[in-house]
Amino acid sequence: MSVRDLPSPYAGGGPAPGAGCRDAATSAVCGATVRAECVGAVLPLRVHGRVPGDGTCVCRLRGTVRRITGMTLRLVQIAMNAQDDSALGRFWAEALGWGSSVEVPGVVTNLEPEGLAYPDPAVVYIDVITVPEPKTVKNRVHLDLATTSPAHHAELVARLQDLGATPADVGQGDVPWTVLADPDGNEFCVAEPREDYRDTGPIAAIVADCMDPRAMARFWDQAMDWTLHEVTDDHAVLRSGQGVGPYLRLVRTPDVKTVKNRVHLDLRPYPGGDRAVEVARVRALGAADIDLGQGDDVPWTCLVDPEGNEFDILAPA
Numbered sequence: 592m593s594v595r596d597l598p599s600p601y602a603g604g605g606p607a608p609g610a611g612c613r614d615a616a617t618s619a620v621c622g623a624t625v626r627a628e629c630v631g632a633v634l635p636l637r638v639h640g641r642v643p644g645d646g647t648c649v650c651r652l653r654g655t656v657r658r659i660t661g662m663t664l665r666l667v668q669i670a671m672n673a674q675d676d677s678a679l680g681r682f683w684a685e686a687l688g689w690g691s692s693v694e695v696p697g698v699v700t701n702l703e704p705e706g707l708a709y710p711d712p713a714v715v716y717i718d719v720i721t722v723p724e725p726k727t728v729k730n731r732v733h734l735d736l737a738t739t740s741p742a743h744h745a746e747l748v749a750r751l752q753d754l755g756a757t758p759a760d761v762g763q764g765d766v767p768w769t770v771l772a773d774p775d776g777n778e779f780c781v782a783e784p785r786e787d788y789r790d791t792g793p794i795a796a797i798v799a800d801c802m803d804p805r806a807m808a809r810f811w812d813q814a815m816d817w818t819l820h821e822v823t824d825d826h827a828v829l830r831s832g833q834g835v836g837p838y839l840r841l842v843r844t845p846d847v848k849t850v851k852n853r854v855h856l857d858l859r860p861y862p863g864g865d866r867a868v869e870v871a872r873v874r875a876l877g878a879a880d881i882d883l884g885q886g887d888d889v890p891w892t893c894l895v896d897p898e899g900n901e902f903d904i905l906a907p908a
Contacts, residue, residue, distance in 0.1 A: 608828060608856035613901055618766075649830045664815045664832070664873070666839065667709075668716035669732070670903070671777065671852040672724070676700040679775050680719040685754055686736075687771075688791045689717075697721060704792070710859060710908060713835040715794060718857070726776045726783050729761055729846070730855040731900065734779045735768075735837075737788040744769070748781050777853060787838070794837045795857070800844040800845065801898055810897055813871045836893035849901050851883070857891075860907040866892065878902075 659878040673679035677693070680700030684691040688706045702717040703709060709716060737743040748769050752758075759772040767783040780798070782788060788795040801807045808827035812819040819838065825840040860869050870892045876881075877897040885893050891903045 595797055598628060607891045608885065613822045619701070621667075623836070626672060647715075653759075653859060663825045663860045663871045664858050664904070665710075665712070665714060665861070666815055666817060666856055667859045667908075668718055669734075670718045670720055670855050670857055672726075673775050674721070674725065676719040676721040679773065682754055682756075683719065686751055689793075694718070695886050700753045707785040712831045713792065715797060715837050722853075724851070726853055728850055730854055731800040731844075731848060731852050732776055732856075733777065733798050734794055735782045735788075735796040736779065736793060737782060737791050737799055737839070738784050739789070740784055744781060751781070768907075790835070796838040798842055799900065801841050801900075802843070803898070804841045804843050805897060810877055811839065811841070813876050814878070852901050857904040857905055858902060859905040862907055864907040866890075866900045866904055866906055870894070 671679070673684075677700055680691050680702060683689070684702050685715060687702070687704075689702050692701045692703075693699075694701050698721050700719045702719065704714055713839045722781060736747065738747055748771070751771055755774040756771040759770045759778050763770050769781040770778060771781065772778050782795050785795070798828055799807075804825060804827040805822055808819055808822045808829070811817070811829060817830050818832045818834075819827065819829050820838075821828040829839040829841075830836070839867055858869075860866060874895065878894045881893050881895045881901060883893050883901070885891070890906045893901060893903055895901050
């Protein structure tokens with residue numbers, strides 16, 4: 592029996608009474624936060640050890656034998672389309688206080704904080720990619736930037752406008768955060784000081800519009816190793832299983848996706864993972880292939896989630 596067959600937060604419930612199963616646990620053998628699957632009934636023996644041949648751990652928690660298998664896919668970066676990757680890359684590097692480097696001249700600019708080795712779970716990196724298509728509709732994925740006080744909020748908004756950001760009206764009304772657009776017109780928010788954003792770094796959250804937060808939370812919770820913190824009919828919140836870095840917030844919207852997203856998620860297997868295996872796994876969860884003209888010889892796979900939002904699975908690293 593899989594823990595996915597038990598009542599879960601997606602349906603507004605919790606673990607089945609007495610089942611002894613949880614959505615995630617920390618293995619005493621490998622020390623990793625991992626998914627769990629019930630593989631046996633209660634035994635009188637405490638089992639702790641490696642399973643010969645497959646590298647997984649077998650642990651007995653709360654009287655239930657469970658096979659624990661690490662998930663190998665995690666969110667490492669977002670890809671942001673631009674009219675000019677170099678120009679927009681400069682804006683976001685200065686906005687975040689990050690460094691930038693040219694991956695492909697005139698095509699891709701990489702943004703990352705100084706002093707951290709890529710990929711680091713405390714950061715969701717940014718690749719800015721030049722595309723020929725102009726922005727035509729409100730983005731379905733945007734960034735929330737963190738602030739620590741009302742004064743910091745006002746200072747950051749003013750600095751961003753000096754860098755080229757402009758106020759944006761997306762129908763937000765009277766809210767405590769500020770909505771801006773970068774020089775390419777990509778919307779983003781400067782959040783008011785929030786307790787849950789105090790340790791995220793400059794990017795507080797990646798926010799994605801969706802029609803059904805519960806369904807999308809189910810997909811992303813199973814697709815990658817981030818932890819689901821909250822899910823309601825209106826929104827869902829996930830974060831790295833290590834409890835660091837920005838959040839992924841899935842927010843209900845009545846708007847229907849009509850064009851290719853200008854911001855999408857890039858996921859990557861851990862070292863030793865297998866991109867083809869992970870692609871097959873997320874397809875089984877509801878992802879589908881999409882042809883964006885990438886060709887067959889690129890080291891990534893382009894997919895869409897169950898609501899049609901593009902994302903890529905990159906090579907292990």
